[in-house]
Amino acid sequence: MAGLAATSFYWQGCAEGDAIAADRPLRELLRSGETVAMGIALDQIQRSWALSRFGGDVPYEDFEQEVLECARTLLRQPPTPAELSPYTGEGANHASALNAMMNIARAEDCGLIADVLERTSNPNVREAVASAAGAALSCCDDESAGCGRLVGLIGTFADDPRLPVLERARLLGALDRAPGATATALRDRGARFL
Known part of the structure; x- marks a missing residue:
């Protein structure tokens, strides 16, 4: 798995994640309405926020409200089936949403x-x-x-x-x-x- 899906914690092993283009902007993924794309975007943004603790600018700082809305959308969905994300199991959409909300x-x-x-x-x-x-x-x-x-x-x-x-x-x-x-x-x- 290359690109975004490769560094998405909850969507490792997701066949659908393999098809997500690495060059799609994160904001486009957040707004896509596609559960896997939104989950991967949330994972990427949260990871960047977490890594900013070690110095440097806080990336995606202006995304906070959009991240919250995207996360809330995923939390309102039923949990994704375990087969969609074998590494995480059932509810990868919820895990991505909740993890992205850990500070916001x-x-x-x-x-x-x-x-x-x-x-x-x-x-x-x-x-x-x-x-x-x-x-x-x-x-x-x-x-x-x-x-x-x-x-x-x-x-x-x-x-x-x-x-x-x-x-x-x-x-x-x-x-x-x-x-x-x-x-x-x-x-x-x-x-x-x-």
């Missing part, structure tokens, strides 16, 4: 993030949920409907002994800056548990 999610995204967490069984997607949820919950002023629901779901998953401890800890880590008594109680309980 807003309080209004809590409901979409909760919807994905509620229905996924994929540990890759749950890990991406933890990243996006932390950003979204840090923007909440109180335990409003969407924020409170997401905090409650994180608590449910963090209490599930069938999940690996590291996965549960990552989810609890999303509550670091979440407001409210429920989040505080979960953090305290998690600190004793872990």
